Amino acid sequence: MPPAKPFKIPESVLVVIHTPDLQVLLIERADHPGYWQSVTGSKDSVDEPAAETARREVLEETGFDITALGATLRDWELANVYDIYPHWRHRYAPGVTRNTEHVFGLQLPAALTPTLAPREHLSWMWLPWHEAADRCFSPSNAEAVLQLPRFSSHSTTCRS
Structure with missing residues (x-):
């Protein structure tokens, strides 16, 4: 019998990937x-810095x-606390119903072609930021994309 998969930690990152002209990458x-x-x-892990989680997840x-x-x-220095969708709660320890999501922005030089993890995502598209916000299924993701113009020209840089 394979070992039980560990529960997810209820702390995550959201990375809005964009271009200088505010095209946003969305993945399905x-x-x-x-x-x-x-x-x-x-x-x-509980002690993994959020910026490292963001780098790892982007890769x-x-x-x-x-x-x-x-x-x-x-690091946009924003944190969303939200209820975990009921159909995803089985991934977390019993009784865990809320997640804290740290928001980051990643500016790429152009709209590059991603290499998707096929078990996680089916497709991708680049859209203008306001159209991307309308496509996001998650309210916190949509709100983050709507904040992009505010954060794209100035914010705290995460150093390696």
Whole structure:
């Protein structure tokens, strides 16, 4: 019998990947076709820094190596606390119903082609920020995309 999969940590990141002209990358969930989102993911360990979680998830979900691209990951210093959708609560320890999501922005030099993790995502698209916000299934993701113009020109840079 395989070992039990560990419960997800109820602390995650949301990374809004965008271009200088505010095109936003959205990816479609494999487990829920039609659900479009930015890069998201939970911490691997309680002590993993959120910026490291963001870098790891960007690489896993898009193939974009932030350091190799010379891109800048920015901590927007926003945290969303929300109820975990009931159909995803089985991934968390019993009684865990809320998640804290740390929001980051990642500006790429252009609308690059991602290499998707096929078990996680089906498709991708680049859209103007306001159209991308309308496509996001998650209210916190949509709100983050709507904040992009505010954060794209100035914010705190995460150093490796």
